[in-house]
Amino acid sequence: MRDTRESRLLLVLLIVIAFALITVDIRGGENSPLDSARRAAASAFGPVENGVASAVNPIGNAIGAVRDSGDRHSRLAELERENAALKAKLGSDDRTKGRAAELDKMLKTAGAGRYGIKGAEVIAIGAAQGFSWTVTIDAGTDDGIARDMTVLNGDGLVGRVTTVSASTATVLLANDPDFTVGTRMEKSAELGFATGQGDRPLRVQLLNGKAKVKKGDRMVTFGSRADRPFVPGVPVGEVIRVDPSNGDLTRTLQVRPFVGFTKLDIVGIVVQPPRKDPRDAVLPPPPKSKPTPTVTVTVSPSAGGSADPSGAASPPADDAGATPAGGGTTPEPSPTRS
Structure with a gap:
């Protein structure tokens, strides 16, 4: 549309009509003719808008789901990092204790030798x-x-x-x-x-x-x-x-x-360095030797026989108290029975 005198007059006329309609709508409230027209338009175009919204909503939901999935993925990755850090911290407790024990042992060694x-x-x-x-x-x-x-x-x-x-x-x-x-x-x-x-x-x-x-x-x-x-x-x-x-x-x-x-x-x-030679003071105490167990065998005398001090059983004596021939012991006289 070319910029002519007629087009400018038409633009001004449209603006005046628009302001007049707005003034009438504000003063008329719900009973104004424009409000009735709006309700009629809403009744006519409402079903169409709902249909379009129903068709568009799945796409919007999908887009929202994709956007939210990114947020959920980031949160999941963050939780995984926190979990890994916690495991590392818990796992390092044993190592920390081991290093503390190692440091303590080294300080004792240095103290024994008077080393700085x-x-x-x-x-x-x-x-x-x-x-x-x-x-x-x-x-x-x-x-x-x-x-x-x-x-x-x-x-x-x-x-x-x-x-x-x-x-x-x-x-x-x-x-x-x-x-x-x-x-x-x-x-x-x-x-x-x-x-x-x-x-x-x-x-x-x-x-x-x-x-x-x-x-x-x-x-x-x-x-x-x-x-x-x-x-x-x-x-x-x-x-x-x-x-x-x-x-x-x-x-x-x-x-x-x-x-x-x-x-x-x-x-x-x-x-x-130490002021004087610590000699053998830094060496740990030598391990104590374990005592060798000694096995003692005790032989109980069997019925009718006796055991000599060496642990060998001697044959039983006869009625007179003497040992059989070949024995090397002299029998003691047996008591006289009354």
């Missing part, structure tokens, strides 16, 4: 450092850790620090083939050197080829000059085999380490 230690957690194993038996701990120079410090746990010697960064450090384990530590036997104080053999027992060479050593004997670290890299008195292991000496100047032992290198978790780095 810095606690750390093992966060990685060997792969980052090649094929060596090493672990990475979450303590570094910012925590006062330096190269060539002794590392221990509640069981004994773990290893020594080799490289350090600001927040981490690498520990060479005592079972690494490149690891060597001076040792001293419990009680006898025989000196030697322990070398790692991977997943096999430690190999210890005693300086005295004639040293008397037996299975079950234990040893600790001898210590180093200025207590680097090893402080004295840290438990090393227990002898499980003594190799024949064959006249050699040294004596070779196979030693089972006290530490389980495949299950390290909490460790302590000795940042302050």
Whole structure:
């Protein structure tokens, strides 16, 4: 429609008529002619609207269901995450208790040796450092850790620090083939050197080829000059085999380490050495030997016979009280019957 003078007059006329109808509808209320017309229109078009609504409602319900299903799925996923977190928390209780017990044991070991230690957690194993038996701990120079410090746990010697960064450090384990530590036997104080053999027992060479050593004997670290890299008195292991000496100047032992290198978790780095050598004080009390039960056999004398002190029954005596011929005992005179 082009913008002409007639079109403008028509638009103004329609607006005036609309306002007039609105005014009449408001003033007339429910009895106005327009209200009657609306009711008539509702009666005519109501069934059509209901039919259209009935046809459209399933589609609307489906769309609402899809929308709600997304909300339900999100809620279900949230509940599953909460459930998993709860299970993880409940499952970690045992691990938390185990770590607390391990930490307590390590603190007792450090206290027995008067070692000043810095606690750390093992966060990685060997792969980052090649094929060596090493672990990475979450303590570094910012925590006062330096190269060539002794590392221990509640069981004994773990290893020594080799490289350090600001927040981490690498520990060479005592079972690494490149690891060597001076040792001293419990009680006898025989000196030697322990070398790692991977997943096999430690190999210890005693300086005295004639040293008397037996299975079950234990040893600790001898210590180093200025207590680097090893402080004295840290438990090393227990002898499980003594190799024949064959006249050699040294004596070779196979030693089972006290530490389980495949299950390290909490460790302590000795940042302050003891003022004096603790000797064997850090070793746990030796296991008590179980007494060997002694069997005592008691033989009761049978009817008509007796038992000698050795437990062998002697043949019955005859009426005169004498033993048959061949017996080695002299019969006592029997009492005279009155």
